[in-house]
Amino acid sequence: MLDARNIHHGYGSETVFESVSLSVTPGEVVAIIGPSGVGKSTLLRLLALFDSPDRGTIEYGDTDVWDVSEQRRLEFRRRIGMVFQEASLFDASVRRNAEYGLRVRQPWTDRLRHEFASLVGRTNGTGAEIEALETVGLGEKVDQDVSSLSGGEAQRVAFARALAYDPEILLLDEPTSDLDPRNTALIEDAVLEARDRDIGVVVATHDMHQAERIADRVAVFLENDIIEVGRTEDVFDDPDDERTRKFIDGELIY
Numbered sequence: 287m288l289d290a291r292n293i294h295h296g297y298g299s300e301t302v303f304e305s306v307s308l309s310v311t312p313g314e315v316v317a318i319i320g321p322s323g324v325g326k327s328t329l330l331r332l333l334a335l336f337d338s339p340d341r342g343t344i345e346y347g348d349t350d351v352w353d354v355s356e357q358r359r360l361e362f363r364r365r366i367g368m369v370f371q372e373a374s375l376f377d378a379s380v381r382r383n384a385e386y387g388l389r390v391r392q393p394w395t396d397r398l399r400h401e402f403a404s405l406v407g408r409t410n411g412t413g414a415e416i417e418a419l420e421t422v423g424l425g426e427k428v429d430q431d432v433s434s435l436s437g438g439e440a441q442r443v444a445f446a447r448a449l450a451y452d453p454e455i456l457l458l459d460e461p462t463s464d465l466d467p468r469n470t471a472l473i474e475d476a477v478l479e480a481r482d483r484d485i486g487v488v489v490a491t492h493d494m495h496q497a498e499r500i501a502d503r504v505a506v507f508l509e510n511d512i513i514e515v516g517r518t519e520d521v522f523d524d525p526d527d528e529r530t531r532k533f534i535d536g537e538l539i540y
């Protein structure tokens with residue numbers, strides 16, 4: 287559904303990668319593994335349609351998203367959820383944070399009504415944010431202020447926010463770095479639930495075991511290029527590229 291083809295991108299005169307291709311379809315999890323600084327976040331930002339690639343195309347369905355009006359591109363962007371490495375929450379309750387994506391997608395008249403209901407203390411949200419919070423194990427904390435959460439819980443709120451508005455594509459940038467095993471497991475379960483809901487998920491991760499646990503396909507990003515993409519078991523057990531084997535076995539240190 288989302289298809290990046292022969293993407294070339296850099297910052298100023300620095301090239302980050304040349305001719306990278308990656309796609310994701312509904313109901314699959316694609317993990318991008320690779321060392322720090324190789325360009326995983328840059329690629330996710332391009333897939334999120336935040337930036338346009340220097341060269342190459344990004345297609346949503348059959349549409350080249352950088353060859354249509356800004357309005358049309360915005361419609362595509364709204365079907366994509368992204369969770370960054372930092373949770374970036376605002377000072378309010380867990381529920382307010384989780385429903386944020388839902389609110390910005392409402393027409394302004396509904397938004398005003400919602401703001402008014404919230405002022406007079408009658409906000410019940412739509413229910414989608416509660417379901418998303420339950421999915422990440424925070425159903426008990428909806429009314430708590432986010433300032434009182436642990437780092438792992440805050441990261442789960444950010445995840446719930448992306449899940450709440452039911453995106454077609456979910457992009458996750460190192461969603462569990464710095465998290466303990468319990469929070470990691472909760473996020474991984476939520477990723478699998480998103481997949482079961484037919485969402486296409488792309489997750490950039492340093493953690494190869496995580497890729498092995500949750501991904502249907504794995505893209506190996508090394509030396510400024512995706513050197514191999516394949517089914518998870520093939521990439522881990524019988525890679526095509528010798529560098530993949532060495533990276534997975536820890537023989538290649540970057």
Ligand SMILES: Nc1ncnc2c1ncn2[C@@H]1O[C@H](COP(=O)(O)OP(=O)(O)OP(=O)(O)O)[C@@H](O)[C@H]1O
Nearest residue numbers: 297302320321322323324325326327328329490492
């Ligand atoms: N806004 C920017 N301006 C200039 N250079 C940047 C910018 N963002 C990233 N870079 C550079 O582009 C390269 C790729 O960075 P990117 O964050 O995409 O890598 P990454 O694989 O996601 O790394 P990590 O796993 O550490 O997050 C790095 O050399 C980085 O310094």
